[in-house]
Amino acid sequence: MLKLRGRVIKAGTAHGEALVSPEPIGFLGGVDPDTGVVVEAGHPLRGQSVAGKILVFPTGKGSTVGSYVLYRLAYKGLAPAGIINASSEAIVAVGAIIANIPMVDEIDITQIRTGDEVAIEGGWVTVRRVARADKDSGAG
């Protein structure tokens, strides 16, 4: 188990399975607001749903209207359970606040892998690696 200390952007507690993107995420045009699925062409998370996940990515990008996409996802019950950034910016931070999604930044996100069980509690992020056949046989 790994404990990481970050900075609170939106206070709260959350836990769930990590979905990690090595690339920034732009919510307007990048995530379908009706399904929560990443739709940006060429994006490493394309085709995957952010709903209920602890969404881990370096930083936000794109239009400021992206904040409202996070709000809409929350309204439809399709928002990420929590957000972890390496370095946050205004679009995702504002979106997390208006959508009530716990969010921390200043975290070394390379320590987290997709499928890890992650909990956010205030500024603390707890990461538990889940041993799974498909993970163990992958690149280690």
Added chain:
Amino acid sequence: MLAGKEGPAVQKAMEIVTALGKIYGAADLAPVESVQVAGVSYKNLGEAGLLFLQEWAREGARVRVPTMLNPAGVDLEQWQALGLPEEFARQQMAVLDAYAQMGIEMTCTCTPYLIGKVPGLGSHLAWSESSAVAFANSVLGARTNREGGPSALAAAICGRTARYGLHLTENRRATHIVRVNCPVRTEVDFGVLGYEVGRRVGKGIPYFVADNALWSAEGISAALHLRALAAAMAAGGAVALFHVQGMTPESELDEIVRPDAQEVVIPSLDEGYARLSSPLKSIDFVSIGCPHASLEELRDAARFLAGRRVRSLLWITTARETRRRAEAAGWVQTIEHAGGHVVSDTCLVVAPVEALGVKTMATNSAKAAFYAPSHSGLQVRLGTLGECLDAAVRGYWAPRRR
């Protein structure tokens, strides 16, 4: 506010302002003189944005400082006559109702400074329309970051914004020195120049060297040129502040150019014109007023169109207050008599123009030319006000230049 005594919306607004302060390392908050909120058109906001605004209005969010709106998606009075879709107009009205409930003025313009909302030198603002931000910072010497719609709204509700970025003197120094080595004569040339500089400097702060006749225009045409330049730099790049030697208020300050500033040379506008303008012959639609047309532009358009009749659809977009003044002078009537429309509250970039059934557009705005292909699926030809109006009358492009 942060403790939630004034309701959940006010609490969230304060959370936004303080979170942004934390993210961008602000030492404290600055009181804002005025706020200008973008994210008004239903075309951009969509259902999610509307739901959010209604929730905040219901939860008692009210603005504490004078707050204005960017253009909406329809002309509030003549949307039916203009052929804008009814369902869209209904959703748009719901957006405006929510903003009105929060105490915001229904200015619906990208040029608040043309309707008497002129911020003072050095005053702190939270404005979000990119061209207005660039104009207010650079030409009026006010201080604002490029706010997003929700962050500007949060600042209006708190009456404060985080003091970082362009609120601080040390961050207002030029990062690029720009030398322009080609003729730049008209509002279109200035727009194309802005687009070219924006592409090169991105988020930087350009300082224009004015050692030639380029910047010799005075008064009204100088203001028109600076507006076109500001709008196109903010669209082609993300410029929020620029300086023009001897012309803009901060250009003469000591050390206004950073010692590590990079030099940018613009040898010609040909590449910019080639990127923004196609050699179209047939013109369905002529769009003037991006940023919103000034009273002088409406006067010039009325003079050109007096006694003529347009074949293309002609929209001149302007602030409702500017339209009212032009109406008092008889210019709106002259333009309408020629078959043109003087459209308020909205603009080409945020209206559902794709519903108008037009394919080819002439405009004197480099910013409009930049957005129209992606936002509205239009092909664009750039020309001056006179050239565009000439095309509107003929229904096709006749001038030889460019």
